[in-house]
Amino acid sequence: MRIGSLSLENSVLLAPMAGITDPPFRQMVRKYGCGLAFTEMISADGLVRKTDRSYGYLQSFQGDSPLGAQIFGADPAILAEAAKIAAEAGVDLIDINMGCPVRKVVKTGAGVALMGNPSRVSEILRSVRNATSLPLTVKIRAGINSRSITAVQIAQVAQDCGVDAVIVHPRTADQGLAGHASWEIIRDVKRALRIPVVGNGDIKGPDDACRMIALTGCDAVMVGRGVLGEPWNLKNIISFLEGRNEYYVPSISEREDIIKCHLEKSIFYAGEKHGLRRFRKHLLWYTKGLKWGAQYRKTLTNICDKKSLLEGLHLYFQAKNGCCLD
Numbered sequence: 001m002r003i004g005s006l007s008l009e010n011s012v013l014l015a016p017m018a019g020i021t022d023p024p025f026r027q028m029v030r031k032y033g034c035g036l037a038f039t040e041m042i043s044a045d046g047l048v049r050k051t052d053r054s055y056g057y058l059q060s061f062q063g064d065s066p067l068g069a070q071i072f073g074a075d076p077a078i079l080a081e082a083a084k085i086a087a088e089a090g091v092d093l094i095d096i097n098m099g100c101p102v103r104k105v106v107k108t109g110a111g112v113a114l115m116g117n118p119s120r121v122s123e124i125l126r127s128v129r130n131a132t133s134l135p136l137t138v139k140i141r142a143g144i145n146s147r148s149i150t151a152v153q154i155a156q157v158a159q160d161c162g163v164d165a166v167i168v169h170p171r172t173a174d175q176g177l178a179g180h181a182s183w184e185i186i187r188d189v190k191r192a193l194r195i196p197v198v199g200n201g202d203i204k205g206p207d208d209a210c211r212m213i214a215l216t217g218c219d220a221v222m223v224g225r226g227v228l229g230e231p232w233n234l235k236n237i238i239s240f241l242e243g244r245n246e247y248y249v250p251s252i253s254e255r256e257d258i259i260k261c262h263l264e265k266s267i268f269y270a271g272e273k274h275g276l277r278r279f280r281k282h283l284l285w286y287t288k289g290l291k292w293g294a295q296y297r298k299t300l301t302n303i304c305d306k307k308s309l310l311e312g313l314h315l316y317f318q319a320k321n322g323c324c325l326d
């Protein structure tokens, strides 16, 4: 699988997720193989104004490659400048966000608002294309609402502007993450384009990934929520797509080690207080579906230091009948 000059080791991509795909999470995911990972979405305006927060999102670590920086904005010149800044920071690919439905973003004309504005999309992509020779992708939605499904049109504009691949999350803006992703729209985009198309939406495991490729003909898949609490899911998806069909499920003690490792990385990255806070949601996902998980999660409310968290975690994982898989 190639995206422009970038050759990917496999065709399973980690979706950009704000508040989630930070360096510690990417480190966990990289262990299981990942053709391409993305930063959280970064404000182009913030990068150009050099805010610490936006710059911070470009932080990476050894082995964090290939890495795409996802930027959002509505101004062609600012997005071009931001792409240059991200390129200088050493990322391997630039992605333009055309899917974010958050009001604050949409009202500036950015994110999913672009799905209704093909001429602005063209200006933006020509401007960014001229600014960087890095591989360039766009991540689009189906459209703004069910009366305005513009994915094929916007994808064609992107191709005409020299974009190297299109990532399609086929829900409308007003769907948010609810309901089902309409994979038929990925198929329609794939049929209309010459450049690679990445399908995204509702892939929870290898079966979904295989079905999506069979239905749509897409060149690669991107997984978001399907790896939360189960980063090893990527390994399984890759294995099935490559025909090895090996299914890995970590043992209980491996799970405890994976959680501890993620916690350490989170604290190393953000310090104990913020690291723990950022990690909490992951712990909820890691223990989802485990026996007595709900009871264990209740005990987390009062924990605000690493030592107590580790002690509680160990007790939970060691307890007789405490945490067998359901």
Ligand SMILES: Cc1cc2nc3c(=O)[nH]c(=O)nc-3n(C[C@H](O)[C@H](O)[C@H](O)COP(=O)(O)O)c2cc1C
Pocket: 015, 016, 017, 018, 019, 020, 040, 041, 070, 097, 099, 100, 139, 169, 177, 200, 201, 202, 203, 222, 223, 224, 225, 226
């Ligand atoms: C918590 C969360 C944060 C997200 N943040 C972003 C983002 O920053 N940029 C983006 O393009 N999509 C974002 N998404 C959407 C995902 O990239 C993906 O398109 C969506 O979750 C559908 O894929 P999935 O069914 O595999 O989760 C986010 C999704 C979630 C759940």
